[in-house]
Amino acid sequence: xxxxxxxxxxxxxxxxxxxxxxxxxxxxxxxxxxxxxxxxxxxxxxxxxxxxxxxxxxxxxxxxxxxxxxxxxxxxxxxxxxxxxxxxxxxxxxxxxxxxxxxxxxxxxxxxxxxxxxxxxxxxxxxxxxxxxxxxxxxxxxxxxxxxxxxxxxxxxxxxxxxxxxxxxxxxxxxxxxxxxxxxxxxxxxxxxxxxxxxxxxxxxxxxxxxxxxxxxxxxxxxxxxxxxxxxxxxxxxxxxxxxxxxxxxxxxxxxxxxxxxxxxxxxxxxxxxxxxxxxxxxxxxxxxxxxx
Numbered sequence: 647x648x649x650x651x652x653x654x655x656x657x658x659x660x661x662x663x664x665x666x667x668x669x670x671x672x673x674x675x676x677x678x679x680x681x682x683x684x685x686x687x688x689x690x691x692x693x694x695x696x697x698x699x700x701x702x703x704x705x706x707x708x709x710x711x712x713x714x715x716x717x718x719x720x721x722x723x724x725x726x727x728x729x730x731x732x733x734x735x736x737x738x739x740x741x742x743x744x745x746x747x748x749x750x751x752x753x754x755x756x757x758x759x760x761x762x763x764x765x766x767x768x769x770x771x772x773x774x775x776x777x778x779x780x781x782x783x784x785x786x787x788x789x790x791x792x793x794x795x796x797x798x799x800x801x802x803x804x805x806x807x808x809x810x811x812x813x814x815x816x817x818x819x820x821x822x823x824x825x826x827x828x829x830x831x832x833x834x835x836x837x838x839x840x841x842x843x844x845x846x847x848x849x850x851x852x853x854x855x856x857x858x859x860x861x862x863x864x865x866x867x868x869x870x871x872x873x874x875x876x877x878x879x880x881x882x883x884x885x886x887x888x889x890x891x892x893x894x895x896x897x898x899x900x901x902x903x904x905x906x907x908x909x910x911x912x913x914x915x916x917x918x919x920x921x922x923x924x925x926x927x928x929x930x931x932x933x934x935x936x937x938x939x
Contacts, residue, residue, distance in 0.1 A: 670697040688712040695722035717741030742766030767791035792816035817841035842866030867891035888912035892919035913937050
C-alpha cells in the first residue's frame with residue numbers, strides 16, 4: 647500500500663505551492679493550522695478549507711479568498727461566516743449552488759437569492775419559502791432553466807407567464823406546472839410543439855385531444871405513448887407516427903398492430919418494429935423479409 651509523503655516543513659510547502667505541486671491532503675496537521683499556508687492554498691484555487699483548522703475556517707480573510715475562487719468552498723466555513731452577508735454574496739456570485747450552505751437568514755435575503763439564481767437557476771431550491779414565491783426571482787430562474795419551475799412556490803407554478811417562460815426554455819417543465827395549467831390547451835400546445843413527449847404531463851382530457859396529439863406526434867413519434875387509448879387506435883394518427891419512427895408501433899392499439907399496412911410502414915423505417923406487430927404478422931414471411939432487408 648502506497649503512503650502519501652506528508653510535508654511538514656513550511657518553506658518546502660510554500661515552494662511546492664509556487665510550483666503548483668502541493669495539495670492540502672499532503673500537508674501536516676501543523677501546516678494546515680498555519681494561516682499563511684492556508685491563505686496561499688486558497689488563493690491558488692485549491693479547496694483548503696476542508697482541511698484547515700477550525701480557527702482558520704472562521705478566518706474572514708481566508709474564507710473570503712476561498713469562496714471568491716470557488717463559491718462551494720463556503721460549505722467548510724464556520725457557521726458565523728456562513729451568516730456573513732459579504733462572504734455569502736461573494737460565494738453565490740461565483741456559484742449559485744453555494745446558497746444551500748448559507749444561514750437561514752441569508753437564504754431569505756432577496757439580493758443574495760437573486761444573485762444566486764442568476765448564476766445557477768437551481769439555487770431557487772435553497773431559497774426561503776417566501777423568496778420561492780417571489781415572482782421576479784422565480785422568473786429569473788426559469789428563464790435560465792425551465793426545470794427550476796419545480797422549486798417555485800405552488801402559487802407561481804400556477805402563474806401563466808412564469809410557466810410559459812419555463813416552457814420556452816425547456817418543454818418538460820410542464821411536469822411542474824399546476825394542474826390547472828396542465829389542463830390549459832394553449833399551455834400544453836406550447837410544450838408539445840417543441841417536445842412532443844411533454845404530452846405525458848397534460849391532463850387525461852387533453853391526451854384525448856386529437857389535434858393536440860397530432861402536434862405532439864409530428865414533433866416526436868414516441869409521444870403516441872401518452873395519447874389516449876382512443877387515439878392510439880386512430881389509424882391516421884398511428885400511421886403518421888410509425889412513418890416517422892417505426893418503433894412507435896409499440897404504442898399502437900392491438901387492432902392497429904395487426905394492421906398490415908401500418909406494420910409495413912413501420913418496417914420501412916426500422917426492421918426491429920416487427921417485434922411489436924401482432925403474432926400473426928410476426929410470422930408473415932413477406933414482413934420478415936422486409937424487416938431483415
